[in-house]
Amino acid sequence: MATSSAPSPEAYLAELGPERREIVGRIRDVVNANLPPGYREGMTSGMIGWYVPLETFGDTYNGQPLGLAGIASQKQYVSLYLLNVYGDPATEAWFRDRWAATGKPLKMGKSCVRFRRLDDVPLDVIAETIARADLDGYLERYRAVAGSARRARRG
Secondary structure (H helix, E strand, O other): OOOOOOOOHHHHHHHOOHHHHHHHHHHHHHHHHHOOOOOEEEEEOOEEEEEEOOOOOOOOOOOOOEEEEEEEEOOOOEEEEEHHHHOOHHHHHHHHHHHHOOOOOOOEOOOEEEEOOHHHOOHHHHHHHHHOOOHHHHHHHHHHHHHHHHHHHHO
16 A cells, blocks of 8 residues: 555554554554554554654644654555654664664665565654654744755755
């Protein structure tokens, strides 16, 4: 399933087969247990997502809530999107080093970590990555990057 029309994370999980439900559900539990205050869980872009609600921060480039993370069951693997890793070079370097220290192979695009089995994921690294995303710091970084992009388009 690349995207889902499920109205809630619970409904999304119910659509999955048992093995995928276990993987996605366990990672969801880890994210929720380490999610800093101010973020919300819900469905975004056809997957389970964690984001800054518009009533907290509505000045996004596309009028949609500012995403922090998302998880989706794809055809061949599970994708975990970590936008705080993608948007911050220091956090990305920390993340890659921390993951490498576990000895598990990292299959990662810009923000997307791909894996097939729960054993392929160091859950403690995911927990730490989410916990590092305090809301004020995340919004500060977003504003800095968005401001740079706006200045570049005008210049």
